[in-house]
Amino acid sequence: MSDMRPKLLIVEDDPGLQRQLRWAYEDYQLFIAGDRDEAIEMLRAQAPDVVTLDLGLPPDPDGTSEGFAALAEMLRIKPDTKVIVASGHGARESALDAIAGGAYDFYQKPVDIDELGLIVRRAFHVHALERENARLAETAPEDGRVLGRLITGASEMARVARTIERVANAGISVLLLGASGTGKELLAQGLHDASPRRKGAFVAVNCAAIPETSLESELFGHEKGALAIGTGTLSGKIAQAHGGTLFLDEVGDIPLTLQVKLLRFLEERVVDWRDGPPPAPVDVRIVCATHQNLEEMIAAGTFREDLYYRLAEIVVRIPALKDRPGDPALLARHFLHRFAPDMNPQVKGFAPDALAALDAWGWPGNVRELENRMKRAIIMADGKLITAADLDLDEERADGGDVVNLKAAREMADRRAIRRAIARTDGNISGAARILGISRPTLYDLLKQYQIQG
Secondary structure (H helix, E strand, C coil), X not given: CCCCCCEEEEECCCHHHHHHHHHHCCCCEEEEXXXXXXXXXXXXXXXCCEEEEECCCCCCCCCCHHHHHHHHHHHHHCCCCEEEEEECCCCHHHHHHHHHCCCCEEEECCCCHHHHHHHHHHHHHHHHHHHHHHHHCCCCCCCCEECCCEECCCHHHHHHHHHXXXXXXXXXXXXXXXXCCCCHXXXXXXXXXXXXXXXXXXXXXXXXXXXXXXXXXXXXXXEHHHHCCCCCEECCHHHHCCCCEEEEECHHHCCXXXXXXHHHHHHHCEECCCCXXXXXXXXXXXXXXXXXXXXXXXXXXXXXXXXXXXHCCEEEECCCHHHCCCHHHHHHHHHHHHHHHHHCCCCCEECHHHHHHHHHCCCCCHHHHHHHHHHHHHHHCCCCEECCCCCCCCHHXXXXXXXCCHHHHHHHHHHXXXXXXXXXXXXXXXXXXXXXXXXXXXXXXXXXXXXXXX
């Protein structure tokens, strides 16, 4: 009878630690490797979903070169593998570099078996979610709408939407990571609407838009008397979200002093008003978002690590618009139908140069930039069709015409060709590689080099 347990590969050169880890993982099919070559062979043969990897492998047991080489090769061969790296005491920088290189998580030596077991279980759970999401996201609805109001035809964004739908019922905290303008609040609202809390309030707070001196009162409430406008307590956003969802946008802008109070609330789920009424329990789900690198902020001491792990039970990374093949044109048509009837009813569509410019532009401001350019184009259009000039995206600018560095120009051309090939094959990497005339491993290397989601 075949063994249906999940496969776990342990890459560790210490025989004693190998035995210790072997005894700790009875729930998994376990494979042990002592060096990089053996690990790669095991990965190819067994295709484990999760790997624990000691960065200090022979012949460089006191360094990290072999470990990083093994990590890169594993992710090239099987990009969906969740690799958990081990670093020695005080080697936090190496661990963070590994995370930046694609590792799922890290743990420090000496090993705490219980802590590592928790990380491994979470990695298997996330991998299973992603695999199911990939299956569900192969096709998008005809009108491009997923998760209620989110419009996309790209498999990258459809996978994000399916992840949101899957975790909506779990009740855990979700952290949305993405650049400004990628739709973090729209996804947070979609998560709320898909959850059992949909009948409760969805309360959004932009932590970057509120002065530090007012943010605590905004979240936790304050005494009216303190503002000399009467007596009694004015409840904050947390209390207003009781029974619903609290969305903290730009959570990285919360000052350290307030991070402590937020952490205490997350641990106790009670709002304690200073010099006010008795503490009150609040039933609320927290969803956060930021465009900042919280790991770097943790390393710099500007964001609390314990708060991060409270907020980031599930992390959802939102792709930039440039990494969502086909979506610029799809969203542009949506904005055309939305704004043209009021702004310029004669506008009915797009000229060929406008569609080419939409596809070629890098969209540094993401969907927010696209919406603003469409409003301008609708107003400026003289005829029935919007042109690239109306969008302020003439062909020279869209193609990077002012770039004179050959390396940068080649990179731009590579990015455009890769995105178009992936869009043409609906995200099929093998098919895209054939169109581009390169091997699949080479395409994976280019996707990683250019940080394009395949």
